[in-house]
Amino acid sequence: MENQTEPSLQLPAQLSTFAPEVDWLYHFIFWVSVVFFVGIVGSTLYFMVKYRRRPGVKSEPTGHHNTLELFWTFSPLIILFMMFFWGWQGFLQMAEAPDDAMIVRVRARQWAWTFEHPNGAIEDNEVHVPVDRPVRLVMSSADVLHSFYVPDFRVKRDLVPGMFTSLWFQAVQRDPGSVPDDAEVDPNRVLYTSQVYCAEYCGAGGAWGPNMGHATMYALVHVQRDQDYQAFLRAPRPLPCPQENGTCAVSETECSPEAAGSCLFGSKGCTACHQNQAGGPQLAGPTFVGLWGTQQQLTSGESVEVNEDFVRQSIMDPRSQVAQGYSPVMPQIQLTEPETNALIAYVRSLGTATE
Amino acid sequence: MATATAAHAHEPDYLNAKTGIGSWIYTVDHKRLGIMYLASILMFFAIGGFFALLVRIELMTPGETIMSPTMYNKAFTLHGAIMVFLFIIPSIPGALGNFFLPIMLGAKDVAFPRLNLLSFYIYVLGAILAVASIAINAVDTGWTFYTPYSTRTDTAVVWVTLSVFILGFSSILTGVNFIATVHKLRAPGLHWKRLPLFVWGMYATSVIQVLATPVIAITLFILIMENVLTLGIFNPQLGGDPVLFQHFFWFYSHPAVYIMILPGMAIVNEVLATFSRRKIFGYMFVAMSSVGLALVGFLVWGHHMFVAGMSEYATLVFSALTFLVAIPSGVKVFNWIATLYKGSISFESPMLYALAFLVLFSIGGLTGLFLGTLSVDIHLHDTYFVVAHFHYVMVGGTVFGFLAGLHYWWPKMFGRMYDENLARVAFALVFIGFNMTFFTQFVLGSQGMPRRYYDYLPHFAPLHGFSSVGALVLGAGFLVMAFMFIRSLASGAKAPPNPWGSAGYEWATASPPIEHNFHGQPVMTRGPYDYHLATDEELFDGFPEEAAAKE
Ligand SMILES: [Cu+2]
Numbered sequence: 001m002e003n004q005t006e007p008s009l010q011l012p013a014q015l016s017t018f019a020p021e022v023d024w025l026y027h028f029i030f031w032v033s034v035v036f037f038v039g040i041v042g043s044t045l046y047f048m049v050k051y052r053r054r055p056g057v058k059s060e061p062t063g064h065h066n067t068l069e070l071f072w073t074f075s076p077l078i079i080l081f082m083m084f085f086w087g088w089q090g091f092l093q094m095a096e097a098p099d100d101a102m103i104v105r106v107r108a109r110q111w112a113w114t115f116e117h118p119n120g121a122i123e124d125n126e127v128h129v130p131v132d133r134p135v136r137l138v139m140s141s142a143d144v145l146h147s148f149y150v151p152d153f154r155v156k157r158d159l160v161p162g163m164f165t166s167l168w169f170q171a172v173q174r175d176p177g178s179v180p181d182d183a184e185v186d187p188n189r190v191l192y193t194s195q196v197y198c199a200e201y202c203g204a205g206g207a208w209g210p211n212m213g214h215a216t217m218y219a220l221v222h223v224q225r226d227q228d229y230q231a232f233l234r235a236p237r238p239l240p241c242p243q244e245n246g247t248c249a250v251s252e253t254e255c256s257p258e259a260a261g262s263c264l265f266g267s268k269g270c271t272a273c274h275q276n277q278a279g280g281p282q283l284a285g286p287t288f289v290g291l292w293g294t295q296q297q298l299t300s301g302e303s304v305e306v307n308e309d310f311v312r313q314s315i316m317d318p319r320s321q322v323a324q325g326y327s328p329v330m331p332q333i334q335l336t337e338p339e340t341n342a343l344i345a346y347v348r349s350l351g352t353a354t355e
Numbered sequence: 356m357a358t359a360t361a362a363h364a365h366e367p368d369y370l371n372a373k374t375g376i377g378s379w380i381y382t383v384d385h386k387r388l389g390i391m392y393l394a395s396i397l398m399f400f401a402i403g404g405f406f407a408l409l410v411r412i413e414l415m416t417p418g419e420t421i422m423s424p425t426m427y428n429k430a431f432t433l434h435g436a437i438m439v440f441l442f443i444i445p446s447i448p449g450a451l452g453n454f455f456l457p458i459m460l461g462a463k464d465v466a467f468p469r470l471n472l473l474s475f476y477i478y479v480l481g482a483i484l485a486v487a488s489i490a491i492n493a494v495d496t497g498w499t500f501y502t503p504y505s506t507r508t509d510t511a512v513v514w515v516t517l518s519v520f521i522l523g524f525s526s527i528l529t530g531v532n533f534i535a536t537v538h539k540l541r542a543p544g545l546h547w548k549r550l551p552l553f554v555w556g557m558y559a560t561s562v563i564q565v566l567a568t569p570v571i572a573i574t575l576f577i578l579i580m581e582n583v584l585t586l587g588i589f590n591p592q593l594g595g596d597p598v599l600f601q602h603f604f605w606f607y608s609h610p611a612v613y614i615m616i617l618p619g620m621a622i623v624n625e626v627l628a629t630f631s632r633r634k635i636f637g638y639m640f641v642a643m644s645s646v647g648l649a650l651v652g653f654l655v656w657g658h659h660m661f662v663a664g665m666s667e668y669a670t671l672v673f674s675a676l677t678f679l680v681a682i683p684s685g686v687k688v689f690n691w692i693a694t695l696y697k698g699s700i701s702f703e704s705p706m707l708y709a710l711a712f713l714v715l716f717s718i719g720g721l722t723g724l725f726l727g728t729l730s731v732d733i734h735l736h737d738t739y740f741v742v743a744h745f746h747y748v749m750v751g752g753t754v755f756g757f758l759a760g761l762h763y764w765w766p767k768m769f770g771r772m773y774d775e776n777l778a779r780v781a782f783a784l785v786f787i788g789f790n791m792t793f794f795t796q797f798v799l800g801s802q803g804m805p806r807r808y809y810d811y812l813p814h815f816a817p818l819h820g821f822s823s824v825g826a827l828v829l830g831a832g833f834l835v836m837a838f839m840f841i842r843s844l845a846s847g848a849k850a851p852p853n854p855w856g857s858a859g860y861e862w863a864t865a866s867p868p869i870e871h872n873f874h875g876q877p878v879m880t881r882g883p884y885d886y887h888l889a890t891d892e893e894l895f896d897g898f899p900e901e902a903a904a905k906e
Contacts, residue, residue: 006801009798010798010801010802011734011801011802012802012803016380018730021730022731022733022734023439025728025730026725026731026734027726029724029725029731030725032724033471033721033722033724036717036721037717037718037721040688040692040713040714040717043692043716044399044692044710044713044714045848047692047695047696047700048695048702048710049633051695051696051697051698051699051700052700052701052702053632053699053700054699057699058632058886059633059697059698059699059701059886060631060697060698060882061634061886061887062633062634062635062636062638062694062883066639067360067694068641069637069686069690072685072686072689073640073682073685073686076685077682079363080678080682080724080781081678081682083678083724083727083728084674084675084678084727084728086730087673087674087727087729087730087731087732088671088727088729088730089730090730090731091661091667091670091674091729091733092667092844093587094730094733095667095729113778141540143500143503143507144503144507145503145504146599147737147738149803149805150801151802152736152803154689154730154734154738155733155734156662156664156733156737157662157664158595158662158733159493160591160663160664161503161592161597162591162592162595162596162597163664165664186412186840195803195812198803199714199736199737199738199805199806200501200737201496201497201501201504201806202504203428203483203495203504203508204427204428204495204809205424206425206427207767208419208423208424208809212424213424214428214807214808214809215424215778215807215808215809215810216810225610225628231488231770237411239599268394294807299451323508
């Protein structure tokens with residue numbers, strides 16, 4: 001079946017190999033429903049008019065019509081069975097990933113996504129995938145239930161703490177031929193981007209913003225030509241830097257470690273638990289404003305100075321040193337060495353800002 | 356039906372038979388208990404509706420409109436939990452069932468009047484705990500209390516689950532009481548084939564209440580234990596399984612959907628028969644379809660979990676069984692339409708709600724087909740499509756059925772008529788507002804808008820805005836209705852015993868009924884819908900005394 005690559009009134013664009021079949025079945029049920037609905041409402045309205053109460057006209061007693069009853073009890077079974085059967089077939093296809101599918105690990109936590117490519121490359125809240133190749137996501141959650149949902153691909157699957165769940169899809173071309181096959185390889189070329197939602201309620205933090213609750217636990221899927229994707233995997237990943245419009249992006253110009261750290265602080269999801277604004281509400285973890293250089297009481301009874309070593313240790317192995325008065329809920333977050341350094345620099349800059 | 360009705364016209368009605376606050380607090384009269392339930396559930400309907408409006412107003416525009424995300428999460432949780440546990444489940448059985456089931460059986464009261472009183476106070480206790488939890492730290496888990504979120508949040512989960520646990524006992528006791536009443540207290544001549552369909556519906560509902568409620572009780576009890584004692588049953592960090600909670604939860608909560616919808620259907624039977632002056636077509640099929648729904652309803656809980664991590668075979672079976680639900684539902688709808696055929700139909704407000712039920716419930720049922728179909732459900736699960744679907748069933752179905760019943764029996768319960776024109780204005784607002792609010796949500800959902808979102812992407816804004824305006828219209832409709840009913844209580848015209856000219860048994864009593872419902876033991880000599888057998892006197896819709904005086 002052809003893919004309809006623009007959204008329709010009822011359904012999003014069809015950008016995976018599943019979408020056309022799912023939508024065909026959707027429309028089948030839709031039209032069956034329309035026929036039944038028109039029948040139900042039509043006959044009701046007709047009887048309402050025809051048999052409205054008039055003086056002198058009495059109602060007729062109700063008789064027995066067992067054949068009619070049996071007819072409308074059992075005949076819908078045929079249509080119902082068709083819906084069930086096609087739905088089941090489609091579901092089986094979605095359940096079994098092809099053997100040659102490329103595997104991407106997905107880790108979710110309140111309220112951010114981390115993607116790990118086969119070669120170990122990590123992305124936060126966005127993921128690049130090759131077009132026309134099956135991709136299988138193997139997913140887990142660090143805290144509560146989440147659900148990975150890409151409407152354009154018609155896929156959705158819950159992430160359940162304590163177990164692995166998986167789903168697969170194969171993205172299709174949006175406008176085939178827009179990028180010729182022999183076009184020069186460019187790791188940054190993206191054919192199109194689809195939206196990822198968290199579809200299972202997972203709470204909200206004390207403050208509001210990107211990745212601060214269920215409703216902004218967004219991610220993006222960037223679909224690339226296979227050769228561009230391969231180049232993307234190999235390309236060095238410079239740290240993101242703050243842009244003039246207030247967002248963060250990976251760009252040519254480099255920035256200071258603190259600045260890169262401020263971007264990572266958001267994209268790695270630290271904002272969910274650590275306050276970085278003076279006077280902001282207290283979140284689940286210690287506030288970093290003015291923290292650097294102070295003494296931190298630990299649950300072990302010790303007291304340590306918040307310095308480079310302590311912060312590094314706290315980030316890399318959160319359970320090893322738990323601050324007094326907090327629950328040990330900080331997840332271990334995958335970071336590269338430069339990322340960790342940038343975050344430490346940022347935490348230091350927050351600590352000294354108010355001094 | 357033969358009773359000695361008209362003879363003692365001056366015996367005081369149940370509202371005046373005894374006086375003083377104690378006569379209400381300790382009453383074992385099923386009618387007074389019905390009224391007390393009615394007052395309580397209407398209060399919670401208003402509170403639940405208030406939270407619904409908060410939610411819709413927040414969603415009127417993108418970004419923060421009136422409240423913070425944490426407040427929003429509490430608001431939608433409270434809306435759901437209050438509406439489900441404190442309003443819909445007890446609504447029709449507690450209020451209208453208590454009042455009318457014994458009367459329709461020709462009985463003086465339910466089988467265990469004291470148990471009935473106990474059941475009401477258990478409900479009150481549960482309600483108090485629920486309200487207390489709001490004061491302590493309102494829950495933000497969603498009404499489904501999914502683990503492990505519900506074991507990690509610091510809100511008052513234990514209080515609310517304890518409240519629902521306690522409310523369950525109220526539900527079980529009411530169920531037991533109704534089953535015993537239907538078996539034991541039918542008047543002479545009232546054999547099963549003459550049983551009013553409202554009674555059949557209440558009977559099927561009671562069976563589910565008795566069988567399913569203990570499961571939620573146990574589930575919530577385990578959840579409370581897990582929270583208090585940190586047991587590892589659902590909590591993965593302690594080796595538990597969060598999906599197990601979902602199985603337990605829906606094992607109750609899916610049948611609970613039938614606890615909610617069967618009573619609504621039951622009322623629609625009565626109203627359609629009365630206003631089309633005709634016995635319900637296929638009486639036995641309609642009665643048995645209630646029982647069928649009750650049974651199949653037990654086997655489909657897994658359809659709430661198609662994307663949650665179940666085996667493919669479990670999924671297959673649950674999907675197949677889910678389609679079976681369509682059969683008894685379809686049977687009902689077809690029979691209702693056939694009832695209109697060759698009837699003599701009039702369109703007072705109860706009938707308007709019953710006809711609206713037919714249309715809205717059909718939409719609710721047909722959209723269920725999308726969700727039962729596995730591959731399509733993957734896309735629609737946990738989107739606004741589901742929200743719209745169950746509001747069409749729960750509001751378009753149960754609440755419209757309840758309103759049909761409330762308008763239908765109001766004159767009987769309070770002995771006063773209401774302003775029919777105002778009732779129709781309220782109906783129009785409610786009907787239009789409801790469809791504006793929720794039809795829109797089908798489109799939002801199929802376009803991919805997930806549910807329980809505080810905020811949304813810009814391209815969803817127009818539909819969300821429209822839906823919120825619809826909610827305001829809906830709210831306005833309920834305000835008009837409240838005004839109309841209050842005015843009826845204060846200054847409504849006196850109601851005759853049988854204002855709609857119905858052949859139903861309950862209309863043979865006075866309006867409002869006397870304390871013992873009937874003078875002497877009624878004997879049923881015809882079915883409750885046998886218009887061709889009923890005498891003109893039985894169908895007379897005015898005041899018998901005045902008619903007698905004229906002669
Ligand atoms: Cu989530």
